[in-house]
Amino acid sequence: MMLSCTDDSKLAYVDINTLYESFEYKKEMTQEFNVIKTARQRILDSLDLELNQISKSANTLDKNQLNVLETKQNYLIQITRQFEEENSILVGSYNERIMKQLNAYIDEYGKKNGYKFIYGADNKGSLLYADKKLNITEKVVEFVNERFKGEKVK
Amino acid sequence: MRYFTCILFSLCVSCSDTKTNTVNNAVSNSNILSFEKSGLNSIEGAQSEKKINDIAYSIKMIAGEDIEKVYKGKLEANSMEYTNFTCFIMDIQLEDNSDIVNYPSPYFKTLNDKIQYLSFSIKDFIKVKSGTGEYNCINSTYERSYGQLPYSRFFLVFEKLPSSNITFTFNDMYFNNGIINFKI
Numbered sequence: 486m487m488l489s490c491t492d493d494s495k496l497a498y499v500d501i502n503t504l505y506e507s508f509e510y511k512k513e514m515t516q517e518f519n520v521i522k523t524a525r526q527r528i529l530d531s532l533d534l535e536l537n538q539i540s541k542s543a544n545t546l547d548k549n550q551l552n553v554l555e556t557k558q559n560y561l562i563q564i565t566r567q568f569e570e571e572n573s574i575l576v577g578s579y580n581e582r583i584m585k586q587l588n589a590y591i592d593e594y595g596k597k598n599g600y601k602f603i604y605g606a607d608n609k610g611s612l613l614y615a616d617k618k619l620n621i622t623e624k625v626v627e628f629v630n631e632r633f634k635g636e637k638v639k
Numbered sequence: 640m641r642y643f644t645c646i647l648f649s650l651c652v653s654c655s656d657t658k659t660n661t662v663n664n665a666v667s668n669s670n671i672l673s674f675e676k677s678g679l680n681s682i683e684g685a686q687s688e689k690k691i692n693d694i695a696y697s698i699k700m701i702a703g704e705d706i707e708k709v710y711k712g713k714l715e716a717n718s719m720e721y722t723n724f725t726c727f728i729m730d731i732q733l734e735d736n737s738d739i740v741n742y743p744s745p746y747f748k749t750l751n752d753k754i755q756y757l758s759f760s761i762k763d764f765i766k767v768k769s770g771t772g773e774y775n776c777i778n779s780t781y782e783r784s785y786g787q788l789p790y791s792r793f794f795l796v797f798e799k800l801p802s803s804n805i806t807f808t809f810n811d812m813y814f815n816n817g818i819i820n821f822k823i
Contacts (some may be wrong), residue, residue: 506727510818582817589691635806635820639685 495634497621498604498612499591507626510633514579521575525568532561590629597638677787685822687807693734694814697790698821701726724807725767727807727823729793736789745815756813757781757791764810765795770802783816 506509538627539554546554595603606612613636632638686699714736731739740753747753762779778796805823 513818571761578815579817581815585691587817589689591798633820634689635808635822637822 490638494600495600496604497600497619498606498615499622499625500620501607504626505572505583505631506586508583508633509585509630510586512621518572518575518579522572525572528563529565529568532557532564536561565624572616586633587629590632591625593632593638594628597627661682667725685803685805685823687792687823689819691814691816691819694816694819695730695732695793696811696819697730698809698811698823699728700805700823701728721796723799727767727797729765729795729809730790731793732790736785737795738786739791739813740783741786742814744813746812753813754783757783757793761793761796761822766808766810767797767800768806769800769809770804772801774798774800 529628536554536557539550539557541553543551548596591603594600604612604615652738677765682699682701684700684702684705686697688697690696706726733739734744740750740757744753747756758781759779761781762776765776765779766777767774775795776795776797780794782792782794784791807821807823808818809821811817
């Protein structure tokens with residue numbers, strides 16, 4: 486009974502990590518995020534450098550200058566937190582976009598090729614064993630990247 | 640007079656009901672895209688479609704001389720003014736055929752923000768690659784249907800594209816689907 490079920494079913498699996506890392510849109514988004522992250526880091530670095538220079542001569546500062554230093558230190562703490570939060574939100578939003586498109590294209594691939602199941606292997610135990618012949622990661626990577634570039638389903 | 644008003648009101652309601660039902664019946668048979676339903680299939684032009692989760696996108700390039708056919712003589716301006724441009728029609732349709740304005744967009748929370756984006760800002764997120772050049776959308780028109788049609792239509796105008804090898808790119812902020820490419 487079990488044998489006849491699997492005989493009729495078209496099954497395959499993909500290595501999720503390889504698929505995700507090889508997806509062109511993921512690469513583009515990572516690049517975009519790194520640009521934003523680096524720009525923000527530059528702002529923080531220059532603020533930090535300025536504070537360090539002022540701090541070195543802290544002994545010679547009068548009360549007003551010390552107040553300015555404290556305000557700037559608070560600002561650095563505040564903006565660091567803000568950037569961390571914004572980076573985290575941005576990563577979440579980018580991941581959502583990547584996963585939405587990836588899922589849509591895998592869905593198309595499965596339907597186009599008549600698969601009943603495509604399992605995701607993530608090396609965390611969700612798929613304990615599968616015959617290597619059923620690994621379609623390369624084909625799926627090629628398909629999702631073609632679809633992302635806008636190619637029509639052939 | 641009151642009797643006449645009642646009859647007139649009943650007629651109006653029944654007419655609009657019939658129209659809505661016809662549209663809904665026309666779309667219920669197909670689960671993806673709107674071109675078949677909207678009659679655009681009869682117009683010649685390269686097209687491309689994608690469905691990302693519950694949102695379907697259809698892009699069709701329309702020759703300037705075909706614009707009159709699409710709008711069936713309802714254009715106020717002379718459609719010939721578009722012959723020196725490359726025009727596209729983009730339909731966006733939700734799986735449940737509801738109005739996209741009612742969709743809980745992650746970035747556009749209020750109705751006003753949604754309408755502002757769909758009517759004016761959306762063109763800043765659309766570009767086309769043709770040959771070696773990249774072209775920005777120079778004009779967009781959002782055809783709001785107030786839920787009476789299962790899709791929302793955008794009429795998009797670009798300068799005349801030099802090559803037939805075209806990639807249409809839409810950075811969808813509204814549904815947070817990101818950059819979606821269509822080879823036309």
